[in-house]
Amino acid sequence: MAAVTELSFLLFALINNIHAAEQIIVQQERWSYTFKLPNNTNSCLISRSVGEEKLVLWNTSDLWSINSSVPEDLKQRLVSSVETSSYTILNLTHSDSGPYREECWTEGNVTHDNNITITVCSLIISFGFTVIFGETVDLSCEGAADNLDVQWLKRDSRYEQETWSRVFGDNMTSVMDNVRGRYQVVTNTSALRVSNVRNTDLTRYRCLVMYQQQCIFSNTVELILQSEIIYGSVGETAVLPCTVADSTDEQPPRWSNLLSGQELHNQTVPSVDQNYSLVFSSLMLKHSGLYSCAVPKRWQQYYLVVCPKFGPPAVELFSEGEEVTLRCRDWRKGTLQNWFIKSHRTEGRIFSVTYKSMSRVSRYNNDGTLVISNMSVGDAGEYWCVVNDLYDYQCVSTERTVLVYNKPFGI
Structure with missing residues (x-):
């Protein structure tokens, strides 16, 4: 007893x-x-x-x-x-x-x-920070300086109201979400370093800058999954995975087309499979849109652009260290060209070619050309030039060029 x-x-x-x-x-x-x-x-x-x-x-x-x-x-x-x-x-x-x-x-x-x-x-500011899964990011603590105490908080998803929990204990090891070792504070800047970004990291973080036990400044950083642009041609199959959903979600994710304002959970075309991916079995031009997969407090977005059927790609050879110029022949006034790359480095997925994603892009001109300097082996892949109409942003045409690394003779 x-x-x-x-x-x-x-x-x-x-x-x-x-x-x-x-x-x-x-x-x-x-x-x-x-x-x-x-x-x-x-x-x-x-x-x-x-x-x-x-x-x-x-x-x-x-x-x-x-x-x-x-x-x-x-x-x-x-x-x-x-x-x-x-x-x-x-x-x-x-x-x-x-x-x-x-x-x-x-x-x-x-x-x-x-x-x-x-x-x-005394003051609170907020801003967003886009990320992709697996990368390491530093969340800045604006206003932090020497001789000031800095505290990092993470939004607690257990509560409806905006409630926070401490990211670190007194011994500066992470105490949340079993992420011990993945969260660190950068010594010189007081930034919060998040390694190997995962689903559970997609939330808000708050830095408190303290002086004599008073909070003089706070900035909130929200980690948002970067929108992905997917291009396909008429008649192809397209699959938009919902990677923000996991087993802890109480409700299944909801798909919607943000441009039309239409929810897609009752639609047959496109359909939602058992993994909550949005599947287009045969793309049509009208399927172009901004699609969002959302669960409470997390979401991801895809820009799906459907183009007329692709023609056969051109093939060009390049050598290490040289400069390559790619031309978008269908470009003309009243249109806008965008460049994308599909390679082994991106696991066969299509990503924008920008200064951020590719440091050797020396010129991204308005005359339909893309100039890449100091080429390396890793730059091999399929480059897409997509021409969009400026008025309705519909895809007018697509040209593809496969860049193949030319190995030096004798190697």
């Missing part, structure tokens, strides 16, 4: 610890924060810890006690809504930063227990 009692106590302690897990909320100075409590409770208490003292902000059984210890300047900024069980602190200041606790009881039993840490920052 004693063993059963001890086991019950341990289970209660474990459940209580889960409910009391810390949530980190970051708000800008002069903004507000609202505590939303459950409706089906007899009484609730919202308190804040100031050192060893417990400051009671709201007690729903005695909302505005005459003996309340809340400072007058804070009491003037407290607003309650009994109908919605919400309680708000207006015009936040740095002095409002700190640990808070929500506790609710029903018939004498604790039914809600929540620990919240609110951090008030």
Whole structure:
């Protein structure tokens, strides 16, 4: 019997610890924060810890006690809504930063227990950062400088509201998502380095720049999967994989064509296979569009451009170190040319040829030519020139050139 009692106590302690897990909320100075409590409770208490003292902000059984210890300047900024069980602190200041606790009881039993840490920052900015799976990226911490404490947070997907968890513990090893060793802070810049980007990394990260225990600046970086451009010709098969979906998602991914505003989950053409890939069995010109595969808090996009049937490709030889000029013969006024590459290096997939993806692109001209300098063996592949109409951006024609490395004689 004693063993059963001890086991019950341990289970209660474990459940209580889960409910009391810390949530980190970051708000800008002069903004507000609202505590939303459950409706089906007899009484609730919202308190804040100031050192060893417990400051009671709201007690729903005695909302505005005459003996309340809340400072007058804070009491003037407290607003309650009994109908919605919400309680708000207006015009936040740095002095409002700190640990808070929500506790609710029903018939004498604790039914809600929540620990919240609110951090008030002087300024918050946000921006996005596009990535591809498998690469390593550095997320900059704007405003970081010497002698300033920097803290990195990651959005916690367990909560609907924008709640954060610490990326690192005190020993600077990652404590989230079993990514130990994949997250590092760059010493000189305080940037967060994310290695081998995966599904679970596609979220928001927040850098807090602290000075004398106050947050003076915060920037949020959202990792977004880079949109991929896929070109196909009429009659071909095209498969758009949904790589952001995984077994932890509660709902299956939803496909939509963002240009037409049409959801595709009930469509037969294109169809969605068992792996949630979008499949076009026989491409038509009208299938061109911007397609999105979305699960909660993650998505990826494809620009699918369908061109008239491709003709046979031209073949050109190149040597190490030379300069190659590719020409888009169908280019003319009123059209726009785009260059793409399909090679073993890209595993047979088609990617844009840009200064970012290919450092040796010396000129990307407006006369239908592409100039690549200092050619190497890895530059071999199939290069596509796609001509689009400037008015409706429909594909007018496609030309392909296969660049083949010419091995030196005797090797």
